[in-house]
Amino acid sequence: MGAASAAPTAFSPGSVEAVQASRLRDGVRAGLPLALAPLLFGASFGLLAIDGGLGRAGAVVMSATTFAGSAQFAAASILDDGGGALAAIVAAVLLNARYVPLSLAVAPIFPGSRRRRFLESQLIVDESWALSGRSGRFDYSILAGVGILLYALWVGGTALGTVVGDLLDPEAIGLDAAFPALFLALLAPYLRTRRALVTALVAGTITIVLLPFAPPGVPIVAAALAALIGLRR
Amino acid sequence: MTWVVIGVVGAATMAFKASGPVLLGRRELPPRVTSVVEVLAPAMLAALVVTQTFGGDRELVLDERLAGVLVGGVAVWLRAPLIVVMVLAAAAAALIRLL
Numbered sequence A: 001m002g003a004a005s006a007a008p009t010a011f012s013p014g015s016v017e018a019v020q021a022s023r024l025r026d027g028v029r030a031g032l033p034l035a036l037a038p039l040l041f042g043a044s045f046g047l048l049a050i051d052g053g054l055g056r057a058g059a060v061v062m063s064a065t066t067f068a069g070s071a072q073f074a075a076a077s078i079l080d081d082g083g084g085a086l087a088a089i090v091a092a093v094l095l096n097a098r099y100v101p102l103s104l105a106v107a108p109i110f111p112g113s114r115r116r117r118f119l120e121s122q123l124i125v126d127e128s129w130a131l132s133g134r135s136g137r138f139d140y141s142i143l144a145g146v147g148i149l150l151y152a153l154w155v156g157g158t159a160l161g162t163v164v165g166d167l168l169d170p171e172a173i174g175l176d177a178a179f180p181a182l183f184l185a186l187l188a189p190y191l192r193t194r195r196a197l198v199t200a201l202v203a204g205t206i207t208i209v210l211l212p213f214a215p216p217g218v219p220i221v222a223a224a225l226a227a228l229i230g231l232r233r
Numbered sequence B: 001m002t003w004v005v006i007g008v009v010g011a012a013t014m015a016f017k018a019s020g021p022v023l024l025g026r027r028e029l030p031p032r033v034t035s036v037v038e039v040l041a042p043a044m045l046a047a048l049v050v051t052q053t054f055g056g057d058r059e060l061v062l063d064e065r066l067a068g069v070l071v072g073g074v075a076v077w078l079r080a081p082l083i084v085v086m087v088l089a090a091a092a093a094a095l096i097r098l099l
Helices: A002-011 A015-034 A036-051 A055-065 A069-080 A085-096 A099-109 A114-121 A126-132 A140-164 A175-192 A194-210 A218-231 B002-024 B031-038 B040-054 B064-077 B082-098
Strands: none
Touching (some): A015 A036, A036 A069, A036 A175, A055 A069, A069 A085, A085 B002, A099 B031, A099 B040, A126 A140, A175 B040, A175 B082
């Protein structure tokens, strides 16, 4: 009896926030298997950024605002090689142009005001985006939870790397092969429908054909055109 | 000049990431647009797999990553959990590098 009469208080105001917080924690937990990579790659970026003349503050600010590994590595290594600011900007912007199609695909899951959507959309990175779609539909709490975790580790790893240098070479433990395998695992559930299978094959073909010729970043953006297959009835 | 790079790249990336949620938001899209957006996920995942497996600076690179992805692919085929797929792929690439 006591438990039954106490039950309604569990649903008193405030419990909506409690449910949201627990779903966000589930999202963070979903990202834990990926946690080592942003820390190690972040530290590598921090070290490279110092060599490239970005400075400690510059390295951390770049990780906090750009929050996209490949583009940051490209920009810092071009600066390190004396390639010039314009070349660094063009390479990094091309590499990150893929975030337009990624962002369009998850647009409807972001709640709230335009300002809130702007801020929370910054949590989109390849890994948070891909994991959030693992059940075949994009899930906001997974994207936000994984995104927050990876953001903290990426920015923290960068700061650490600018001070102590490389922690451990990510390639020595094969982390560079773990991520394409992760994306393959996340692609697999989509391939049950014929349309998605054909789209993935066309997108993969476009990417592999363009890789030897186009500047890095362009092949993956061109591959988004494969989604026009969706127009066929 | 490095702060110009940091500023421009940061601003452009933030705009790219925000484009969907800010411009489209939760608006109902015409069915034809929805059907394109629906297959964007498999298209982009396939493109990510290819670039991260073979990507180099304007070249196709065949290296230990491919071996790792193939091993990971077998694990996916056997319906292994995500973490197992990643660990097997990483271990395969790391082992071959050691040899």
